[in-house]
Amino acid sequence: MTNELKKPELSRRALLKSAAAGGVTLAASATGAKALEKETKENPITTKQDWNQVLGDGVDANPYGSPSEYEKNVIRRSVPWLTASPESSINFTPLHELDGIITPNGLCFERHHAGIAEVDPAEHRLMINGLVDKPLVFTMEDIMRFPRTNKIYFLECAANSGMEWRGAQLNGCQFTHGMIHCVNYTGVLLKDILAEAGLKTNAKWLMPEGADASGMNRSVPIEKALKDCMVAFKMNGEALRPEQGYPLRLVIPGWEGNMWVKWLRRIEVGDMPWHAREETSKYTDLMENGKARRFTWEMDCKSIITNPSPQAPITHGKGHTVLTGLAWSGRGTVDRVDITLDGGKNWQKARIDGPSLDKALHRFYFEFEWDGRPLLLQSRAIDSTGYVQPTKDELREVRGTNSIYHNNGIQTWHVNAKGEAENVEVS
Amino acid sequence: MLKFPKIISIAFGLTLCATPALAEKLNLGREATKAEIKAWDIDVRPDGQGLPEGKGTVEKGEQIFAEQCAACHGDFGEGVDRWPVLAGGLGTIKSEDPVKTVGSYWPYASTVFDYIYRAMPFGNAQSLKPDEVYAVTAYILYLNEIVAEDFELSKNNFASIKMPNEKNFFADPRPDTPTMKKKKPCMKNCKKEVKITKRARVINVTPEEDKEAASKE
Incomplete structure (x- = not known):
């Protein structure tokens, strides 16, 4: 109900700010919101609002629609210290502001x-x-004359959660887990395009290449290309956004995002891999003993609680609480998500709601009565192959802390008595 | 009654023709010309396939590097600010702070050539001629003590360059943590005690939304 009370100046950011400053926290008690509603002169029911009386904009005011001004905080964000320049950098999807399984085009990292x-x-x-x-x-017109297909897939950067290998670092699921999005792709099957050119019998690898100034190139084994890869020109029904590779990108379901070459302009067919910069210097996983894994393409099963989380604290006080989050696996669907409120002592099954699609995000919910005591929240996903999302320490035991990529360990949020959440790790 | 199966089979046959499984070519697109392929096909593999004709010395590479690369990578490949370090780092790969350079980490010299030829200099990609790319590659190999000061790199001797870290790459062994087959996850009374061991607030490196908003206003 607090949403109804929100004025532009009383945004979540303002709430957070006042909470951080140790000022009056509206979030602190369950009765806070109700009390405020009685005391304020601007009761939303007894007070007439502008929009109750005057005409709003006509149909042509905004030919390409954009979100309400009250949603202006729902944006991609970057971590400037991560990279040398904004042209070779990354920003993050605001997972804590979204619901369902589809990422809006303008918010895809x-x-x-x-x-x-x-x-x-x-x-x-x-x-x-x-x-x-x-x-x-x-030409683009030629490509659109192939039989089309529609598929919903997640795309996750292999470096997602990469800043957390040595311990809890960034405070917010946008920053720890926001290198992921999930959209409906419209495109054509790569195998149909390859068939048109006719593969030679010694064709074993492909090298997709981008038209941008990095000429992005990766090696893709032919089995994967013929199995389920797509060449896509639409996302969520409209043309790819320029930042997502307009007018054409490669879709490699379940595999690391770097391989999904944007602005796709060429595919070379070969008999061995190219060992391009992005599959040698980068996107290889360095182990503690100095050896490095290469061609680590598949994205392991992973999950994250998006609410509550550091950027989305509990603001309603104790009582009925909706916990929600996302789970996914590059190997198939997600069978199950378990939730713990006590840092892993006891677990309960969450409710997966909405479509459960191959290599797509899954939405889960867990409703509970919060008694106002501090929580240590974790989610653990299990996929259709029986893969169990490991703890961060289990990963470190096998891989050390230098691998950068493929950190799919279980995330912990500590929620204090005020409802504020922090990125922590537990014993 | 006997007609039924026939009708079904005909209908089924038609359906097959309409599905995306392509038996016949669609005659889409046109043949690429030799000139077009030459313009775009610039990739280079570890065995040397794709290398253009050309050659370049360490000495020439040093000059080009100073003009075109050093602003970001430093005169000796040491890296400026957060731009990539290209040289050094030997012996650090097993340490807590591994410095992954061409010499300490990259498994193939062809990757250096391929990447410079397609993507460097940053913001002016594909502006270097093959001889210049050979020279810059030679200089970077020299900075990493892989070739001598008087070395000239060419299409002919390229495949002879061996990188010290090549042997340390291996295939993906995942899954590398217990799956359901090996260990069903615990649901009840899994731990006696839980303590917070690490906190993000202590590190305090998360961008602040207020600062961000202020800088945009």
């Missing part, structure tokens, strides 16, 4: 290696060359 290429689709071409019967060039 961005990772570029040479800025956002602004590609004219009329000038864009996709070339297939190398070990094919006939090297081909396609």
Whole structure:
């Protein structure tokens, strides 16, 4: 009910600020909101609001719609100290502000290696060359004449949660887990495009390449390409956003985001991998003994509680509380999500709600009566292959703390008596 | 009654034709010309496939590096600010602070050539000629003590360059933690005591929303 009371100046940010300053916290008691509603002169029911009386904007005021001004805090954010320049950097999806399994296009996290290429689709071409019967060039119009398919997939950067290998570092699921999004792709199957060029019998690897100034290139084994890869031109029904590779990107379901080459302009077919910079210097997982794993493509099963979380504290005080979050697996669907309120002493099953799709985000809920005592919240996902999301310490035991990538360990939020949450680790 | 199966099979046949499983080619696209392939196909593999004709010395590479690369990577590949360190780092890979450079980490010299040729200099990609890329690659290899000061790198001798860390890469062994088959996760009374061992607030590196908003206003 506190939402109804929200004035622009009384945003969650303002609440957080006052809480942080040790001022009056509206969030502190369950009766706070109700008391305020009685005391204020601007009771939302007995007070007429502007929008109750005067005309709003007409139909053409906003030909391409945007969210309410009251949602202006729902934005991607970056961590400036992470990278050398904003053109080769990353920002994060505000997971704590979203629900369901689909990420709105404007909030999908961005990772570029040479800025956002602004590609004219009329000038864009996709070339297939190398070990094919006939090297081909396609226009965007050609590509749209292949049979189309629609699929909902998550895309997670392999470095998601990478800053947490040595311990709790960033305070907010946007920063710890926000290198992920999940959208409905419309495109064509890569195998159909390859069939048009005709693969030679020694075709074993593909090298997709981007049209941006980084010329992003990776090696993809042919089995995966023929199994379920797509070349996509739409996300959530509309054209790909420029920052997501407009007009054309590769979709490699369940595998690390770096391979999903944006602004896709060429696919070379070969008989061995290329060992490009992004699969040698980067995106290899360094172990404690100095050896490094390579071609670690699959994204392991993982989950995160998005609410409550450091950026989304409990503001209603004790009583009925909705806990929610996301789970996913690069190997299939999520079978089960367990929740603990006490740091892992006891676990209960959460309720997965909405579609359970292969290699897509799953939404889970756990409703409980909060008695106002501090909580240590964790979620643990189990996927359709029987993979169990490990603890961070279990991962460290096998891999050490230098691997940067593929940190899918269980996240802990400490919620204090005021409802504020902090990123912590527990014994 | 006997007609029924026939009708069904015909209908089924038609459905098959309409599904995306392509038996026949669609005749979409056109053949790429040799000139087009040459313009885009610039990738280089560890075995040397894809290398253009050309050569370049360490000495020449040093000049180009100073002009085109040193602003970010430093004169000796030591890295400026947070830009990548290209040289040194030997012996650090097993340490708590591994410095992954071309010499200490990269498994193949071809990766250096391929990356410079397609993506460097940052913001002016694909502006270097093959001879210049050979020279800059030679200089970076020299900074990492992989070639001598008087070395000239060329298409012909490229495949002979071996990188010291090549042997330390291995295939993905995951899953590397217990699955349901090995160990069903505990649900009740799993621990006696739980203590907080690490806290993000102590480190305090999270961007603050108020600061962020203030800087935009």
